[in-house]
Amino acid sequence: MISKHVLKDTLVSNEEYILKHVKKIIKREGVFSPRTLNKTVVFYGVRRSGKTFILYDLFKDNTENSIYLDFEDDRLSEFKLGDFESLKEAVLELKPHLINKQIIFLLDEVQNIKGWEKFCRRAVERENIKVYVSGSSSKIMPSEIHTELRGRLWSVEILPFSFREYLVSKGLNPLNSHILYGQRKAVVKNHFSEYIRWGGFPEISFLKSEFEKTKLLKEYLGAMFFRDLAERYMITNIPLLEVLMDKLFSSFSMKISLTSFYKQYKEKFPFSKDLLFRYYKYFLQSMLIFEVRKFAESTYKRMR
Structure with missing residues (x-):
C-alpha cells in the first residue's frame, strides 16, 4: 500500500x-x-x-x-x-x-x-x-x-517520426510549399538524406554528431533485442536469433525467403524450420520489422 x-x-x-x-x-x-x-x-x-x-x-x-x-x-x-x-x-x-x-x-x-x-x-x-x-x-x-x-x-x-514530423523538428513547415524551391530545396534534400540514413526516432533527430546517433541507435537495438525478444519469449537459441536479426535488418526493402535461410544455415548450427518461423514471428510481434507480402490473386501464393 x-x-x-x-x-x-x-x-x-x-x-x-x-x-x-x-x-x-x-x-x-x-x-x-x-x-x-x-x-x-x-x-x-x-x-x-x-x-x-x-x-x-x-x-x-x-x-x-x-x-x-x-x-x-x-x-x-x-x-x-x-x-x-x-x-x-x-x-x-x-x-x-x-x-x-x-x-x-x-x-x-x-x-x-x-x-x-x-x-x-x-x-x-x-x-x-x-x-x-x-x-x-x-x-x-x-x-x-x-x-x-x-x-x-x-x-x-505510434511510429517514429514521419518525414513531415522530422522537418517540423528541424524548424521547417512541411505545409509551406515554398520549402521545395530555391535555397530551401537544398536544405530539405539534405534533411531527407539524413532522415533516410538515421531514421525517424525522435531523440535521434535532435542529436548533432554521428557518434552520438550511432551509439544511441545501438543502445536502442540492444534493448529491443534483449527485452523485447530474448527475455520476453525466453529465447534459447541465441545464435539463431542473432543471425536472423542480422539477415532481416540487412535485407530491408528486399525479398527474403526463410526457406532459403534455413537451407543456408542449417548445417552451421542446429535449429528446426519450425523454430526459425517462430523466431521470425517474434520479430513481427515485437514491431522490430514489418513485412509487405508480394501481391497475387491467389491466397496461396500470397502466403508463400
Whole structure:
C-alpha cells in the first residue's frame, strides 16, 4: 500500500517537470482518440517512438483536469492495483475543483501494475475518468492486453517520426510549399538524406554528431533485442536469433525467403524450420520489422 503523501508529491513534481522543463513537443500526425466514446486509449509502438511525449502533450493541453504518472518512477515501486482508489482521492484533494467533473489520467508504463485493465474499465465506464495509457511495446500491444479491455479500448500505433514530423523538428513547415524551391530545396534534400540514413526516432533527430546517433541507435537495438525478444519469449537459441536479426535488418526493402535461410544455415548450427518461423514471428510481434507480402490473386501464393 502506497501512502497518499507519496502520490501527491509525485503528482505535483510530475506537473512541475512537464510544465517547466518539457519545452519542445512535436505534434504527432494521426494521433486521434474518440472524445464521445467511453474507451481507454492505448498508445503502443516500438520503443523510443515518442509515446511518453504524446502523454506530455495531452497534459499540457489539459493541465487543469489531468494528471500524469510514470510507473517506472522509483517512488511508485510499491504501487498496486488497489492504490488507484488512493490515487483518485489524492487527485481530488490536490484539485478539489474536479469533484463531479471529468478527470484525465495519463498513465505511462502502466504494464508494471498487475490488473491495470480492470481499473481502466471501471474508471472509464462508471467514474467519468478519461484514461490514456502507454507502455512497453512488448507488453501493451492490443493482442497482449487482458480480456477485461477487449472491445473497450482504442488502440493507436505510434511510429517514429514521419518525414513531415522530422522537418517540423528541424524548424521547417512541411505545409509551406515554398520549402521545395530555391535555397530551401537544398536544405530539405539534405534533411531527407539524413532522415533516410538515421531514421525517424525522435531523440535521434535532435542529436548533432554521428557518434552520438550511432551509439544511441545501438543502445536502442540492444534493448529491443534483449527485452523485447530474448527475455520476453525466453529465447534459447541465441545464435539463431542473432543471425536472423542480422539477415532481416540487412535485407530491408528486399525479398527474403526463410526457406532459403534455413537451407543456408542449417548445417552451421542446429535449429528446426519450425523454430526459425517462430523466431521470425517474434520479430513481427515485437514491431522490430514489418513485412509487405508480394501481391497475387491467389491466397496461396500470397502466403508463400
